[in-house]
Structures are given as structure tokens and as C-alpha cells.
Amino acid sequence: MAEIVAAFGIPHTPSFVATVAKEGPEAPVAKLFQSIKNYLDDVKPDVIVKFDSDHWNTFFYDNWPTFAVGISNETAGPIDQTPSMPWYKVLVDESLGQHIQNVGVNNGFDLSFTKEFLIDHSILVPLHFLTPNMQIPIVPIFINTFVPPMPSANRCHDLGKMVRKAIESWPNKKRVVIMASGSLSLEVGGPRMFEGKTFGVPDPIWAERVVKYFESSNINELVKNSTTEQIAHAGNIAGEILNFIALLGVVGEKKPIFLETQLELGNAFVAWRLDK
Amino acid sequence: MSVYQINKICREILLDLNFRSKTQNDPSKSISVFSLTTEERKFLLSGDVASLYKLGANAFLLQHLARFNVFGLNYENYNKKMRSIKT
Numbered sequence: 001m002a003e004i005v006a007a008f009g010i011p012h013t014p015s016f017v018a019t020v021a022k023e024g025p026e027a028p029v030a031k032l033f034q035s036i037k038n039y040l041d042d043v044k045p046d047v048i049v050k051f052d053s054d055h056w057n058t059f060f061y062d063n064w065p066t067f068a069v070g071i072s073n074e075t076a077g078p079i080d081q082t083p084s085m086p087w088y089k090v091l092v093d094e095s096l097g098q099h100i101q102n103v104g105v106n107n108g109f110d111l112s113f114t115k116e117f118l119i120d121h122s123i124l125v126p127l128h129f130l131t132p133n134m135q136i137p138i139v140p141i142f143i144n145t146f147v148p149p150m151p152s153a154n155r156c157h158d159l160g161k162m163v164r165k166a167i168e169s170w171p172n173k174k175r176v177v178i179m180a181s182g183s184l185s186l187e188v189g190g191p192r193m194f195e196g197k198t199f200g201v202p203d204p205i206w207a208e209r210v211v212k213y214f215e216s217s218n219i220n221e222l223v224k225n226s227t228t229e230q231i232a233h234a235g236n237i238a239g240e241i242l243n244f245i246a247l248l249g250v251v252g253e254k255k256p257i258f259l260e261t262q263l264e265l266g267n268a269f270v271a272w273r274l275d276k
Numbered sequence: 277m278s279v280y281q282i283n284k285i286c287r288e289i290l291l292d293l294n295f296r297s298k299t300q301n302d303p304s305k306s307i308s309v310f311s312l313t314t315e316e317r318k319f320l321l322s323g324d325v326a327s328l329y330k331l332g333a334n335a336f337l338l339q340h341l342a343r344f345n346v347f348g349l350n351y352e353n354y355n356k357k358m359r360s361i362k363t
Contacts, residue, residue: 056287056337061280080290146336189339189354191329191361198339198351236335 002096002170005043005177005275007251008036009214009244011267012125012181018084020129032260032269033129039258039271040130045177047093048131048138049100049163050123051243053145053182055080057120065112066151067159069104070119070140071097077119085128090119091137096170100139103166109159111141126181143246145182145239153226156242157219160249167250175275180247182240184210185266190236201266203234208261210241211268217255219248235266250274279332281310282320286337289344299346323347326357 010033020030057079059065072092078085097113104111123140141163144150151159167176184207187193187200194200201207213222223245231238251272258271285307288295299306303321312320319327325338335358341347342354 056283056334057291060287061283188336189342189358190335191358191363193355193359195359196352196355198342198355 009270046174051180068112093137160246180243185234186237187235
């Protein structure tokens, strides 16, 4: 059976790519990703399962799943033309994707799927920094974190628990890493942007609270407090917290071994070791 | 109200390079194929993103218009117009 070896919660801020291209490996954000990369390389993953918010690129209002698995051998991107990022081809583990969908549908999660899809910065910014050779196949699990009605925090937490069960019952001796990305409080393009910026952080106090929940692994409080109202208050992109909550459904009560924040951007970098 | 069509135009500006350059060159002709109300067309062509937002258009998608400089928008004037909305 497969083993879940580590979990990572990270940001996918598109401008990081150009920043690091310009400033090099000494840029503070490059160092943060390097710390995460060191943990990732240590656990020697065979496959990465990624909880992800598509930003109206892979999907659109004509056909928008609440939860969907990418089931394919390959994908590519970034379709949203992230500045300074090359066009990447990315391997996808079709067998694990299909297995997760099967287990989901048989356990009360009627997961949608897509067999031909492209991906945006939300998957590729983390991979650009963490697996730049794109040598590790991924399985994307898309969560509707933006378009009301979004799934509840509780439902996303249960999704994570189901995904854990699915991976642990996958009859392949593979080492699996779970990843989620996003910001904890973020407004992009809306009235709560900072002056002269393309984004704002409407609720930094919430972002700090979330980080404390991560630190103390107080998942129940995080799930209880991540209401629709709280998420809306934290910004039009703050639903990305649902990716982290799904991730915590996989992680369980374990405390992180690494946690750094960028509260001015509503971001956190978190790592958990889960191997035996 | 055709909020779906407004959102779709924003997304096409990002993803369809041909539509993007057509819209940069001749915005009125370029968006003529979409079913918009007279008011929506007016707001779009004048880059009135605050009014489009109030009609229900998605802010994340609207910002693509500023990124690619269509309808007279750029990041600077987009930021001012959007921030003028009381929240």
C-alpha cells in the first residue's frame, strides 16, 4: 500500500516567480521555498496530491465542479501566463487519480473529473520552486473555493479524510506527498486592494488566527470558525483556506515541523512529516 | 443583465490572444459578438469597472482588463476606480 510521507501548505503568489528571477536565490521568498524543498526532497516522494483552487482558468462558469480530480497522464501550464514562468509539461498519475475518484464516489463524495485539462499558477508556482524539473507526477484535486455556494469547511475537512483513506488503500508501494496552496486573507482586483497594488489583505487578524490553529493543530476550531461569512470578510480569494482545511483532513492532529509566515501577503509556509 | 458575458469577456482577454489583440485595437467591434445590455456595453467600453463590479461582475476577472490594457485600463487607474467603491 502507498504511504503518506509529508504534507505542505504554501502560497502560490504569482509575482514570486518574477521576484526570484530578478533577485536570485537570496530573495527571502526563495529561501522560504528552499526550506520547504529541503523537507520535500528528504521524504523522496513518488507522487504529489495537490488540493487546488483553479482561478477561472481550468474551469469556468459554463462548467464548474465543486470537487474534481484531474485523471490523466499529463497536463501543462501556466495557462494564465504567469510572468517569468516557462511553459511546463507536468506528469499526472492517472492510476492514483482514478483510485481517489473511485474511493470518493463509493464513500459519499461524488467527485467530478476531467481527463483533458491545463493548469494555472495555483499549481505551477509551488511546483516551479519545489520540483523545477517536473519529475514527480501530480494528482490535482480541484476545490471550488471562490464561486458561491462554496463547500463548507467541514465538508472540505471530510474530503481530506476521504483522500487519506483513498491513498492508504492504493495498492502501490509509493511515497505520497500532499500539498495545498493559497492565501489565508487575500483580495485580488476588488475594492479592498491596497492603494497602488493589485491585491489587499483585508483581514490580517484572521490570517494570524489561522496560523495559530496550524501551530497548535487546533483543526476543530479552524473548521468551526472558517464560516462563509469569515471567508468573505477575509477577501474575495480567501476561500483558499479550504485547500488548507482539506490538507488538514489528511494530516490529522500532527503538529507542523516548519512554519513561517508572510502576514503582509496573508501567506504561510507550513510543513508536516507524516512518515512512520 | 449579462454578468456571465462580462465575466467571459474578461477571461477571454486573458486566455485568447487573438481576441485580446482585437479588443486592444477595436474594442467596440471586438465585443459586438457578445450579448450585452446597452448599459453593460457602455460601462465596458469606458472602462467603468466599479459599475461592472456593482452589476455583479467578478473582481478577479475584471482585473485581467487592467493587466492587458483594454478599455483604457491599466493597473493604476483600475486600482483607483475599484477602491472608490465603499465596502
